[in-house]
Amino acid sequence: MTTPALLPLSGRRIPPLNLGPPSFPHHRATLRLSEKFILLLILSAFITLCFGAFFFLPDSSKHKRFDLGLEDVLIPHVDAGKGAKNPGAFLIHGPDEHRHREEEERLRNKIRADHEKALEEAKEKLRKSREEIRAEIQTEKNKVVQEMKTKENKPLPPVPVPNLVGINGGDPEDTEIRKKREKIKEMMKHAWDNYRTYGWGHNELKPIARKGHSTNIFGSSQMGATIVDALDTLYIMGLHDEFLDGQRWIEDNLDFSVNSEVSVFEVNIRFIGGLLAAYYLSGEEIFKIKAVQLAEKLLPAFNTPTGIPWAMVNLKSGVGRNWGWASAGSSILAEFGTLHMEFVHLSYLTGDLIYYKKVMHIRKLLQKMDRPNGLYPNYLNPRTGRWGQYHTSVGGLGDSFYEYLLKAWLMSDKTDHEARRMYDDAIEAIEKHLIKKSRGGLVFIGEWKNGHLEKKMGHLACFAGGMFALGADGSRKDKAGHYLELGAEIARTCHESYDRTALKLGPESFKFDGAVEAVAVRQAEKYYILRPEVIETYWYLWRFTHDPRYRQWGWEAALAIEKYCRVSGGFSGVKDVYSSTPTHDDVQQSFFLAETLKYLYLLFSGDDLLPLDHWVFNTEAHPLPVLHLANTTLSGTAVR
Ligand code: DMJ
Numbered sequence: 281m282t283t284p285a286l287l288p289l290s291g292r293r294i295p296p297l298n299l300g301p302p303s304f305p306h307h308r309a310t311l312r313l314s315e316k317f318i319l320l321l322i323l324s325a326f327i328t329l330c331f332g333a334f335f336f337l338p339d340s341s342k343h344k345r346f347d348l349g350l351e352d353v354l355i356p357h358v359d360a361g362k363g364a365k366n367p368g369a370f371l372i373h374g375p376d377e378h379r380h381r382e383e384e385e386r387l388r389n390k391i392r393a394d395h396e397k398a399l400e401e402a403k404e405k406l407r408k409s410r411e412e413i414r415a416e417i418q419t420e421k422n423k424v425v426q427e428m429k430t431k432e433n434k435p436l437p438p439v440p441v442p443n444l445v446g447i448n449g450g451d452p453e454d455t456e457i458r459k460k461r462e463k464i465k466e467m468m469k470h471a472w473d474n475y476r477t478y479g480w481g482h483n484e485l486k487p488i489a490r491k492g493h494s495t496n497i498f499g500s501s502q503m504g505a506t507i508v509d510a511l512d513t514l515y516i517m518g519l520h521d522e523f524l525d526g527q528r529w530i531e532d533n534l535d536f537s538v539n540s541e542v543s544v545f546e547v548n549i550r551f552i553g554g555l556l557a558a559y560y561l562s563g564e565e566i567f568k569i570k571a572v573q574l575a576e577k578l579l580p581a582f583n584t585p586t587g588i589p590w591a592m593v594n595l596k597s598g599v600g601r602n603w604g605w606a607s608a609g610s611s612i613l614a615e616f617g618t619l620h621m622e623f624v625h626l627s628y629l630t631g632d633l634i635y636y637k638k639v640m641h642i643r644k645l646l647q648k649m650d651r652p653n654g655l656y657p658n659y660l661n662p663r664t665g666r667w668g669q670y671h672t673s674v675g676g677l678g679d680s681f682y683e684y685l686l687k688a689w690l691m692s693d694k695t696d697h698e699a700r701r702m703y704d705d706a707i708e709a710i711e712k713h714l715i716k717k718s719r720g721g722l723v724f725i726g727e728w729k730n731g732h733l734e735k736k737m738g739h740l741a742c743f744a745g746g747m748f749a750l751g752a753d754g755s756r757k758d759k760a761g762h763y764l765e766l767g768a769e770i771a772r773t774c775h776e777s778y779d780r781t782a783l784k785l786g787p788e789s790f791k792f793d794g795a796v797e798a799v800a801v802r803q804a805e806k807y808y809i810l811r812p813e814v815i816e817t818y819w820y821l822w823r824f825t826h827d828p829r830y831r832q833w834g835w836e837a838a839l840a841i842e843k844y845c846r847v848s849g850g851f852s853g854v855k856d857v858y859s860s861t862p863t864h865d866d867v868q869q870s871f872f873l874a875e876t877l878k879y880l881y882l883l884f885s886g887d888d889l890l891p892l893d894h895w896v897f898n899t900e901a902h903p904l905p906v907l908h909l910a911n912t913t914l915s916g917t918a919v920r
Pocket of ligand 1: 680740811812813871875899900901
């Protein structure tokens with residue numbers, strides 16, 4: 281039997297259809313044709329659906345705008361447009377009605393034409409061979425990748441740069457002090473050079489094994505945490521070649537499109553904070569761009585039923601989860617409560633309110649919650665919005681939440697009164713329930729656990745001395761003197777915790793129990809891992825009082841670090857501060873370069889370097905400028 285030739289859709293010949301009993305090859309040809317037909321049907325159905333949706337879906341312009349009030353000042357380069365806040369501007373009356381109908385008709389015709397064009401294109405696609413289609417897809421893909429690359433490193437819209445006062449200088453007049461400052465700079469160089477030689481690109485350094493090191497907070501990939509964390513310290517110390525070296529590494533290698541699960545908090549304070557500070561100090565656009573790229577990757581962590589972010593997020597998939605050890609799947613107060621400073625700056629610099637909204641949402645939610653004894657528990661479940669265990673601490677798990685309330689107020693040029701109120705309330709409750717004086721007269725901050733006060737203070741809580749001093753000015757009922765005094769008492773207690781050890785370095789935590797005062801009892805609490813908090817407090821107290829004892833105590837700590845933590849391959853933590861022959865833990869923490877050495881350097885610098893009425897330090901010691909929002913001009917021009 282002869283078979284009639286099938287009319288080709290295109291000019292190409294199509295194998296004839298076999299109308300007799302089916303045989304395998306002809307059956308395949310028949311299938312391909314019906315596949316094409318079905319595809320065509322689906323395509324036209326989809327286009328019709330889009331066509332219908334245009335007319336029947338509600339008009340989004342009628343939805344209420346989200347307005348937090350700060351919008352216009354926070355995003356100076358955005359011109360909201362006068363009509364935008366005026367709902368009446370969207371209503372159409374009288375003679376306008378005719379014009380409106382014409383406009384609708386024009387739109388309809390356009391959509392019809394687009395619809396037909398899309399159908400034609402679909403038909404055209406179906407005429408092409410598989411290879412042609414594959415090649416086209418590949419070309420499209422290449423185009424998108426290319427566009428993304430160009431877009432990724434495109435400069436962001438300019439904003440008025442805040443007043444950047446005191447990013448250089450601070451040379452002390454006194455020769456002795458100058459020598460000390462030089463010594464700290466030399467220590468920084470030793471830490472950096474060894475990281476450069478043995479750990480470059482890794483997150484941290486093992487100074488004894490002389491190789492890279494990392495922990496789970498940075499995920500599984502090498503993101504050069506030490507480089508990012510150290511940049512601003514290098515900058516203020518005038519180590520410009522080293523700074524440039526770091527900048528080049530960031531330009532060429534820092535990539536956040538990695539399948540890696542990181543700590544949202546750590547990455548925020550170290551990377552986003554570090555990049556933003558490097559941007560403000562140097563004016564190099566690349567740091568801002570990288571900070572924003574990373575921030576976008578953290579946003580999926582906020583996709584929880586309450587908007588309280590997960591502790592960890594996978595940078596590639598956006599899947600988040602909490603630490604297994606945290607009370608009943610909870611998020612941690614010091615983690616989700618330590619995002620505000622960086623996120624407000626991100627909104628300011630990008631003109632995108634999303635960051636600001638995320639952190640304000642957390643604040644609003646916390647305000648609505650009950651607080652046992654006025655205290656904030658450390659654990660909050662992001663699914664239920666309920667507190668986990670009632671543990672409260674100004675040390676680990678709680679610390680920087682309180683710090684960021686105060687600093688949100690300072691960073692807003694003291695206009696964020698809500699933050700100041702929350703800080704004052706929290707500090708009053710802390711003083712009432714957690715702060716005690718030991719028999720020997722040492723003021724300490726205990727921890728609230730299961731209904732009673734544990735008389736134990738962590739090294740981390742020693743930062744609070746500086747916080748009380750910083751918050752003294754502007755405190756309620758004219759209690760500035762009281763809070764400065766409280767800060768000084770905490771500094772004294774923490775100094776005692778250093779002084780009562782063999783190495784003159786403080787333990788991870790210390791007790792106040794009968795005869796035991798400011799001393800660690802358990803072996804597991806005797807280590808010192810190059811932490812900054814005690815030196816941080818000395819520096820704040822020095823700035824506010826100029827009492828020479830703080831420089832003296834800081835110098836004691838610097839000498840002890842030099843003597844017991846310095847090794848030929850960098851600096852290492854020690855496992856037991858009570859043993860005169862230290863065992864090293866072989867880790868040079870990135871915060872040693874970001875914080876410990878920076879605070880020491882500032883302690884031996886003049887107050888004109890990074891003055892506190894112009895800069896607010898994030899919890900990783902990265903300085904961010906005060907945003908004088910009320911005085912911001914709306915010109916949209918960058919002024920540097
Ligand atoms: C730093 O990463 C930050 O200071 C954080 O807030 C708490 N601890 C470390 C340093 O000890």
